[in-house]
Amino acid sequence: MPTRPTPPHLAVPYTAPSLAALFRGFVSIGMSSFGGGLTAWVRREVVQRRGWMDDQQFLSGYALSQLVPGATNVNLAVFIGTHLRGVAGALACFAGLTAPPLLIILVLGALYFGMHGMPGGTSISVALSGMGAVAIGLNLGTGIRLARRGIRGVVPGLITATVALSIGVAGFPLIKVLAIMIPVSLLAALWTRPA
């Protein structure tokens, strides 16, 4: 891990992770995320295991990644890479997250088109729905972890609950909910002083 002078955009003295470390971290994220739940894996790797960001930085990156169109988790990888190491970091995280799954999907695609049928058949799809059920739990469990550490006070708690229920249960479109709740949350943050 090279020690570099603190980049101007970082507020605290900090040793940025090497490009190889970023690449390896995102290879492991991309290759572990069977059945979805990528966000859980990203937080686990980037915040919990490696300490490259804190929860608040991760959460702003996550929210901003949803505001930009495109696959959220690829966006999040690019955001984290840019945050930590600029363009090169963005490329390292992007490549780590997408290259191994890309190769795998090309091989699976070639097998499928070559055999004119599903490799693995029904047991694959049963195993898949089991992993899907777990992946949902990983996302919800990540939410609980984040909420226990990150929510201080009634107003942020209400904001979290409103976002979760209006999108996740009532099925309102994410972008409309964000268009309302981000300004509301901004007003609340301006109103209260940091703890």
Add this chain to the structure above:
Amino acid sequence: MIVTLLQLFWLFALLSMVAIGGGTGVIPDIQRAAVDTHHWLTAKEFLDLFAISRAAPGPGSMIAVLVGQKAAGLGGAAVSFVAMFGPSSVAVWGLAQFWNRAARKPWRAVVERALAPVGIGMTFASGLALARGTEHAMLSYAITAATTLIFAFTSIHPVLLLAIGAATLLLAGG
């Protein structure tokens, strides 16, 4: 061939730029374009490819690569990959640059504080929406609930949980 590549590029670049809030929202649009408009594949093939893209690790929008592969071989896969992930990644990079430059601005601290509860809400929402969207038997709900608690309160490795989840459904006979 060139025409197909251009069609692929245009389709996925356009869809990735309207996919606000994640890539999975545009999968019905991919299906419509690939099956009904361009006849690159049949409806059955599309469903199979969707299952394959979910079975494979990595981002769910990788289905674009499979559609490109069917429509125009490896070149089609490459074009689809670049179109699906390139423009949005450049947009995020621009936003992140701006964000980094504002590191010491007082407003960024306020925005960070404001985005935290919203981001936590979206984490819950993504799990809840998935649970709502998939056909769930009682056993699957039980697996989801157990995973939620185990992942939140212990440090058991998630790969182990994935394996247990898959094995449970396989043993229960689907």
